[in-house]
Amino acid sequence: MRHLLALTWFLLAAWFLFASNSGGRDVELDGPRPDARELVRGPARAGMTEPRVRIGGFEQKCSDCHALFSSLEVTPSEIRQHEHIALDHGLNDRCYNCHSREDRNSLVLHDGELVSFQQSSTLCSNCHGTVYRDWERGMHGKTMGSWVVGSEDQVRLRCADCHDPHAPAFPDFDLLPGPRHPHGPEAVKERHVTREQLRNPLERWKQTLQRPAHRADPSPHHDPEKNE
Amino acid sequence: MTDPQSNADSVRTAPEPGGLGLDRRSFLRNGVTVVGGMSAFVAALSPLRELEADDIPSVEGFLQKHYKEMTEGDMLSALERIRNEVKKRFDIDADVRDVKPRDGVEFVYALNLSRCVGCRKCVHACVEENNQSRSPEIQYIRVLEMPRGTTDIERGDHRYDHPTVPDDDHYYMPIQCHQCANPPCVKVCPVEATWQESDGITVIDYDWCIGCRYCEAACPYWARRFNYSEPVLPKEDVNPDMSYLSNRPRSKGVMEKCTFCLHRTREGKMPACLEVCPVGARKFGNVLDPESEVSWILRTKRVFVLKEDVGTVPRFFYYFDERYPREGESFQDPLREAGK
Numbered sequence: 001m002r003h004l005l006a007l008t009w010f011l012l013a014a015w016f017l018f019a020s021n022s023g024g025r026d027v028e029l030d031g032p033r034p035d036a037r038e039l040v041r042g043p044a045r046a047g048m049t050e051p052r053v054r055i056g057g058f059e060q061k062c063s064d065c066h067a068l069f070s071s072l073e074v075t076p077s078e079i080r081q082h083e084h085i086a087l088d089h090g091l092n093d094r095c096y097n098c099h100s101r102e103d104r105n106s107l108v109l110h111d112g113e114l115v116s117f118q119q120s121s122t123l124c125s126n127c128h129g130t131v132y133r134d135w136e137r138g139m140h141g142k143t144m145g146s147w148v149v150g151s152e153d154q155v156r157l158r159c160a161d162c163h164d165p166h167a168p169a170f171p172d173f174d175l176l177p178g179p180r181h182p183h184g185p186e187a188v189k190e191r192h193v194t195r196e197q198l199r200n201p202l203e204r205w206k207q208t209l210q211r212p213a214h215r216a217d218p219s220p221h222h223d224p225e226k227n228e
Numbered sequence: 229m230t231d232p233q234s235n236a237d238s239v240r241t242a243p244e245p246g247g248l249g250l251d252r253r254s255f256l257r258n259g260v261t262v263v264g265g266m267s268a269f270v271a272a273l274s275p276l277r278e279l280e281a282d283d284i285p286s287v288e289g290f291l292q293k294h295y296k297e298m299t300e301g302d303m304l305s306a307l308e309r310i311r312n313e314v315k316k317r318f319d320i321d322a323d324v325r326d327v328k329p330r331d332g333v334e335f336v337y338a339l340n341l342s343r344c345v346g347c348r349k350c351v352h353a354c355v356e357e358n359n360q361s362r363s364p365e366i367q368y369i370r371v372l373e374m375p376r377g378t379t380d381i382e383r384g385d386h387r388y389d390h391p392t393v394p395d396d397d398h399y400y401m402p403i404q405c406h407q408c409a410n411p412p413c414v415k416v417c418p419v420e421a422t423w424q425e426s427d428g429i430t431v432i433d434y435d436w437c438i439g440c441r442y443c444e445a446a447c448p449y450w451a452r453r454f455n456y457s458e459p460v461l462p463k464e465d466v467n468p469d470m471s472y473l474s475n476r477p478r479s480k481g482v483m484e485k486c487t488f489c490l491h492r493t494r495e496g497k498m499p500a501c502l503e504v505c506p507v508g509a510r511k512f513g514n515v516l517d518p519e520s521e522v523s524w525i526l527r528t529k530r531v532f533v534l535k536e537d538v539g540t541v542p543r544f545f546y547y548f549d550e551r552y553p554r555e556g557e558s559f560q561d562p563l564r565e566a567g568k
Contacts, residue, residue, distance in 0.1 A: 002257065002261075003256075003257070006261055006264045007260070007264075009264040009265075009267075009268060010260075010263065010264045010267050012268075013264065013267035013268045013270070013271040014267060014271075016272075016274060033352075034352045038349065039349060039353050039356060039504055040504075041353065041500070041503035041504045042503070044506045044507075134549075137521065137528075138513075138520075138521030138524060139511070139521060139524055139525050139529060140508070140549070142502075142505065142508030143498070143511075144498060144503055145497070145498065146496045146497060146498065147493065147496065147497075147498055147512050147513040147514065147521075148496050148514075149514075149517055149519050149520050153496065153497075157508070162506075162507070162508060170506075170507060172392035172393065172394070173345050173347040173392060173393050174347065175346070175348060175389065175391075175392065175393050176347060176348040176349060176351065177348070178348065178386065178387050178388065178389060179365060179367060179370070179386060179387065180365050
């Protein structure tokens with residue numbers, strides 16, 4: 001009996017010594033990492049500060065061409081020139097609402113005053129007054145460089161540094177990878193049940209059929225909306 | 229039956245002349261016991277086989293005092309030691325500093341829930357800035373996808389996946405350390421390895437932390453992270469701009485958390501998560517300055533804090549812009565529907 005115990009002891013010790021570290025768990029630690037280009041800090045786009053465009057590899061001032069062409073009295077409803085511009089700015093769908101017809105190197109306010117492209121935010125404030133007020137206080141928009149008020153390093157991005165003036169609503173954004181599930185991305189799909197699903201009794205019943213019992217026992221969720 | 233027994237006894241009591249006083253049976257019995265015991269002892273010590281020179285703390289590291297008790301000279305030698313360790317581990321010349329809080333500054337963060345699109349850029353910019361472990365993955369920011377009409381974070385989902393964001397039926401709520409004015413994590417630490425600094429940032433001395441994870445359990449915002457294994461950080465991903473209390477490389481068995489990028493913010497810069505945000509949803513500044521962005525937000529916007537009822541007094545505020553849904557935007561107001 002004692003020999004048997006000692007032998008078991010010895011075998012157990014040998015197993016601890018040689019085998020215990022080889023049995024790895026099925027844990028996935030490495031996974032997708034975001035592209036460094038996705039994480040560039042700075043303005044979302046380059047807002048125009050000078051009235052210049054590149055046409056055919058040459059940089060031109062707006063007036064270089066528009067001095068040659070006479071401008072139409074009224075903007076046509078579809079864009080025949082500058083076709084890369086997709087105009088999607090709500091009711092504001094006429095070029096001369098913002099661009100000056102006389103001076104192509106300037107923008108024009110509602111009262112006819114000309115402002116430079118550098119001051120385009122003033123033009124935006126003509127319609128978006130409340131947002132402009134927030135932006136002036138830093139409550140809207142993005143401040144970079146420094147949080148110290150009045151610091152030289154502080155850069156307050158202008159409207160056009162984030163929004164395309166011709167289509168100001170943000171397009172949808174690409175999604176960077178979420179937190180990794182220790183058992184791999186498949187496990188997320190299989191095991192992850194949203195709270196919304198748990199709230200639905202039919203979904204809960206379906207979960208019970210699909211998975212072992214210990215995972216499929218959601219606690220009854222308190223729903224404040226239904227009590228009201 | 230008695231004969232062999234008595235015979236054996238007589239053999240045992242009468243050792244061979246010139247022998248060791250052992251008969252065959254007791255020799256085997258004792259031998260097996262000794263070998264088994266030795267094997268068990270070796271097995272118990274077998275984890276030592278994996279011990280490398282780096283796992284044993286240096287003498288200076290072992291004798292290092294608590295952050296608050298260090299003199300200027302102590303700190304300089306500690307920084308030198310960290311610099312050498314970084315050089316040895318990553319072959320990188322890091323700029324390791326100890327950045328002190330500024331006078332008259334209390335940091336506050338504000339996050340605009342109307343703007344956040346849930347793209348997770350902040351999550352990864354933070355990892356890049358703060359030298360977190362890439363494997364296993366440690367992230368300070370958790371972006372919750374929330375169903376519209378509730379702020380109950382129990383209903384949030386941080387593993388969401390869509391081709392693009394934002395999803396029309398959800399809004400997004402990033403959660404990171406709230407830098408509470410009444411931090412439960414600090415109260416529970418048995419060794420005072422974590423404390424609140426004068427500018428409101430709760431920091432950890434990674435050399436003092438014993439890894440008991442009490443603070444992780446105490447935090448109502450799930451903001452603290454633990455290094456369960458040796459953090460893996462590729463050499464090319466190391467950010468050499470380091471400070472003692474924030475993003476210097478951590479080791480296995482210590483807690484870490486968001487420090488509002490104090491190596492940046494205490495030098496006047498903005499945190500990394502803010503600078504990378506593509507929609508300007510994140511706002512940071514000094515709440516003691518009435519002209520700062522955050523002060524204006526706290527005065528004029530609809531602001532709330534998460535889990536106000538637990539009394540942590542966070543320095544992280546969520547706010548809204550008041551606006552009506554745009555054309556084509558799907559938005560159901562549950563309260564309005566309930567009223568109908």
